Amino acid sequence: MYNLLKVIGVANGHQNGFGATLAELSRCLPGAIRCLAAPTLPGTYNGGDFIWRVSFADDVAANAAMASEPGAAIRELTANNAMVISLDEAEFETGHAGGCQDAAGGLYRIAMFCANRDPTPERLAAFTRDTLVMPAHVRTILRWELSQAATASGAMPWTHLWEQEYADRAGLEGAYMLHPVHWAHVERWFDTEYPDYLVAPRLVHSFCATDQAILNQEARQ
């Protein structure tokens, strides 16, 4: 699966029109396998006002979709500086993925990281290994993907996309934040006081409501 992701901040007064147009255009994208275009919920951090995420079979299909009429309109909409005040985006092949429970009326969360402090292959592999153990301990994670960006831009040159689905917001703000696999284990890669920290302090933490499973759909196609 090849995915396009945008976390979009929209100027006050333009949100309703922007969201409706984005959702309508997204529904018309040819070749889209999964599409999410939704307003973010209060409580995000550098999380913008809208999350847009569309999956395709491969990068060829993604490029064709974005060259189509609705794709061009989406590009034009998100490049409109009069409305869009922040834009963090990435394209990525789905990396590691897991989980199979559907979250009807659930929550999708995206974290965008920039692992740019001494990112040796060994350190990146250890960071990946530690992150991948989280779903086994955080029982509220229903589906998840950990991917590396093929291209990215925005406030940072994002390198990693860490996505999860939960049944509800409590799953993210409760078990995910409270479990020691997070604060006592994986956090060492993010804590600037650890000598081995890897990930830049600025990150994107954003989430929105969703009515369908987005992640780990490869096996179902």
Place this chain on the structure above:
Amino acid sequence: MSVEHRLIYVIDEIVAKPGKGKIFCDAYMARYVPGAQERGMTLVHQLVEPAMWLPEGTNRLFFIWAQSDLGAVWGAKQRARLDPDVEHWWQEEAPAFIETRQRYTLAEAAALTEFDNV
């Protein structure tokens, strides 16, 4: 389970450069500790091995911090991450005195089951 058993500890383990143990300890106490205390951390021990300052050898120092709960841990982390003084201390000032260092986040063994049950 007692409140003490639910404390979360952070340990800075520092191996000072030869002859620099005392000066590093003084610098840590003067330039790092006040900010960390403002972030809600409590310094409960400053331990030195061996138990004498070595004018030419290397001292190993342990600074043991306690935090009352997970909210305090996340709060201190968030504040430190955004504080340029913390970055300056660890990246610019402290390295002049340090041969190696590690940081650990720990809890009492008896508390692990409770922490896991979230």
